[in-house]
Amino acid sequence: AIYQNFSDLPTTHFDFVVVGGGTGGNVVANRLTEHANFSVLVIEAGGSNEGVLDTIVPFFGPIASPGTPWDWNYTTTPQIGLNGRAVAFPRGRILGGSSSINYLIYTRGSRDDYDRYARFSGDLGWSWDAIQPYIHKNENWTQPADGHNTTGQFNPLFHNSTGITSVSLNGFPECIDGRVIKTTQHLPDMFPFNLDMNSGNTVGLGWTQATINKGQRSSSATSYLGPKFIDRPNLAVLLNTQVSRVISTNSSAEFPVFLDVELSQDNGRTLHVVTASKEIILSAGSVGTPYILMNSGIGNCTELALAGVPCKLNLPSVGKNMSDHALLVNSWFVNSNCTFEAAARNATLEQEELQQWNTTETGPLVATVIDHLAFLRLPKNASIFKRFPDPSAGPTSAHYEMAFANGFIGPLPPNGSFLTIGTVIASPASRGSVGINSRNPFDPPAIDPGYLTVEYDLFTMREAVKAAKKFLAAKPWHGYVLRPFGALADANSDAEVEAYVRNNTATIYHPVGTSSMTMKGADFGVVDPDLRVKGVHGLRIVDASVIPFVPSAHTQAPTYIFAERASDLIKADWLPWEGV
Numbered sequence: 001a002i003y004q005n006f007s008d009l010p011t012t013h014f015d016f017v018v019v020g021g022g023t024g025g026n027v028v029a030n031r032l033t034e035h036a037n038f039s040v041l042v043i044e045a046g047g048s049n050e051g052v053l054d055t056i057v058p059f060f061g062p063i064a065s066p067g068t069p070w071d072w073n074y075t076t077t078p079q080i081g082l083n084g085r086a087v088a089f090p091r092g093r094i095l096g097g098s099s100s101i102n103y104l105i106y107t108r109g110s111r112d113d114y115d116r117y118a119r120f121s122g123d124l125g126w127s128w129d130a131i132q133p134y135i136h137k138n139e140n141w142t143q144p145a146d147g148h149n150t151t152g153q154f155n156p157l158f159h160n161s162t163g164i165t166s167v168s169l170n171g172f173p174e175c176i177d178g179r180v181i182k183t184t185q186h187l188p189d190m191f192p193f194n195l196d197m198n199s200g201n202t203v204g205l206g207w208t209q210a211t212i213n214k215g216q217r218s219s220s221a222t223s224y225l226g227p228k229f230i231d232r233p234n235l236a237v238l239l240n241t242q243v244s245r246v247i248s249t250n251s252s253a254e255f256p257v258f259l260d261v262e263l264s265q266d267n268g269r270t271l272h273v274v275t276a277s278k279e280i281i282l283s284a285g286s287v288g289t290p291y292i293l294m295n296s297g298i299g300n301c302t303e304l305a306l307a308g309v310p311c312k313l314n315l316p317s318v319g320k321n322m323s324d325h326a327l328l329v330n331s332w333f334v335n336s337n338c339t340f341e342a343a344a345r346n347a348t349l350e351q352e353e354l355q356q357w358n359t360t361e362t363g364p365l366v367a368t369v370i371d372h373l374a375f376l377r378l379p380k381n382a383s384i385f386k387r388f389p390d391p392s393a394g395p396t397s398a399h400y401e402m403a404f405a406n407g408f409i410g411p412l413p414p415n416g417s418f419l420t421i422g423t424v425i426a427s428p429a430s431r432g433s434v435g436i437n438s439r440n441p442f443d444p445p446a447i448d449p450g451y452l453t454v455e456y457d458l459f460t461m462r463e464a465v466k467a468a469k470k471f472l473a474a475k476p477w478h479g480y481v482l483r484p485f486g487a488l489a490d491a492n493s494d495a496e497v498e499a500y501v502r503n504n505t506a507t508i509y510h511p512v513g514t515s516s517m518t519m520k521g522a523d524f525g526v527v528d529p530d531l532r533v534k535g536v537h538g539l540r541i542v543d544a545s546v547i548p549f550v551p552s553a554h555t556q557a558p559t560y561i562f563a564e565r566a567s568d569l570i571k572a573d574w575l576p577w578e579g580v
């Protein structure tokens with residue numbers, strides 16, 4: 001059941017307490033409550049996702065954040081690599097977490113990404129081959145909303161309908177689709193067509209797959225906590241409740257045991273405690289999880305002391321090692337009346353589209369704004385590799401990504417129709433952190449993603465912009481693309497492109513690694529390969545923060561995959577006789 005008020009909870013004692021009802025947390029809550037003997041409480045800072053239109057209509061993904069009630073509304077620290085700019089850093093604050101406010105793109109990552117996780121953690125269970133059952137447990141492949149013929153747009157060999165979260169191709173064609181695909185035929189060496197970037201090989205250009213169920217967003221709230229599951233008697237979900245700390249009952253012991261969770265429904269004025277008898281699962285995401293650890297005295301003791309927080313366990317990697325995907329939104333004026341702007345500049349048409357979605361769940365609003373993605377590699381002989389090692393996981397991972405949209409993304413300029421190619425550093429070398437400045441857990445953390453602080457990343461984004469220009473110089477775009485929009489118009493020489501990159505780059509919202517998994521016994525990292533927090537008992541982490549390197553992919557599917565395996569690891573510890 002779902003509870004709004006702490007005082008309505010039938011008990012304050014549960015087997016497992018899951019902190020954060022987001023992407024990873026709701027997977028664990030679902031899988032653990034498959035066992036009638038396990039009681040689970042999920043604590044979520046945000047409110048219900050029910051009826052929140054901006055989080056239901058797939059096309060509205062970009063307006064679900066930033067600056068909305070469903071976003072934590074964080075801002076980064078001033079970024080040296082971005083000429084001192086601080087940028088918005090959205091994180092979902094609503095049941096479903098970031099899976100309720102993201103852009104719905106479904107990409108698993110590459111074989112090399114997972115094989116690197118396995119090597120790095122010393123646990124073969126994280127390898128590409130080993131995680132396949134967890135992809136199946138998560139994915140429910142679904143027909144697109146318009147029921148169109150999907151032959152040639154994906155490879156059915158790599159999909160299945162046995163899982164919980166719906167995934168489909170976009171259910172509405174965009175007017176640029178033909179041109180995008182034709183360009184792969186005109187420039188096959190640089191932009192090869194990839195029938196399915198979820199096959200283990202991400203490289204190439206293909207059709208977007210997205211977490212959409214017949215025209216509606218499929219989030220961890222609508223899927224893992226959907227009607228089939230939410231009424232389980234052993235599952236309780238408490239909304240509008242922020243966890244401030246986890247508390248140990250024997251902090252002087254060599255191995256402190258953390259089983260109490262401190263929480264508040266009024267920003268810290270009133271504090272309550274709930275208790276787990278088996279484990280606390282931290283699933284508060286790449287910002288929330290390390291921040292809860294630090295507020296609990298688990299982190300770099302010197303830094304905790306500066307913030308006035310008494311240290312319980314010196315674990316210096318907490319909050320460090322963040323890798324995120326920097327994004328640059330590049331737009332061009334185009335000669336078309338068939339872009340997003342047609343409706344965005346016409347209130348009547350906009351209303352009709354919403355009406356159509358409302359009545360039949362068809363039309364332009366059933367699709368995410370991105371119709372194609374390309375994951376691409378720098379040439380082997382790129383000059384940067386003389387000075388920097390290749391940070392990608394291997395040949396099936398990309399160095400950079402391009403995301404195609406049939407219009408402008410963001411506040412609309414007064415005139416014109418647009419084409420947008422977002423360029424992304426898919427395998428960045430820069431690293432950032434989540435830090436603590438205050439002993440009040442309800443104050444925001446200090447988020448420093450360190451964008452473009454390594455020269456390799458600047459080079460790669462520069463080459464990505466040049467690649468986008470080459471893409472649009474191909475024949476299919478002749479007569480369609482008119483001219484670059486904004487500062488892109490003046491970005492011609494390498495130096496000018498680099499200046500444009502520093503002045504305009506922000507994030508595509510994929511931070512990972514702030515509670516990184518490392519080998520058992522390693523003297524760095526935050527969790528072991530079974531995702532238990534090093535040096536304590538009672539705490540496990542199940543969210544994107546454990547992923548040691550950002551994959552060559554958008555990060556929701558990897559988070560689901562990690563959480564599905566994590567659920568089996570937890571069951572293996574508490575139900576060993578079931579042989580999971």
Ligand SMILES: Cc1cc2nc3c(=O)[nH]c(=O)nc-3n(C[C@H](O)[C@H](O)[C@H](O)COP(=O)(O)OP(=O)(O)OC[C@H]3O[C@@H](n4cnc5c(N)ncnc54)[C@H](O)[C@@H]3O)c2cc1C
Nearest residue numbers: 020022023024097098102103104105243285288544554556
């Ligand atoms: C705007 C945006 C667009 C994105 N687009 C895409 C995309 O198109 N495709 C894709 O694959 N990925 C995308 N991502 C990334 C992807 O959604 C995330 O990587 C993934 O959802 C992270 O899952 P998580 O479980 O780690 O965290 P989350 O899903 O963010 O869950 C964390 C939960 O914990 C709660 N929480 C945090 N702190 C506390 C606390 N102290 N007390 C109680 N609750 C707390 C939060 O409110 C939240 O519900 C996007 C992300 C954003 C923000």
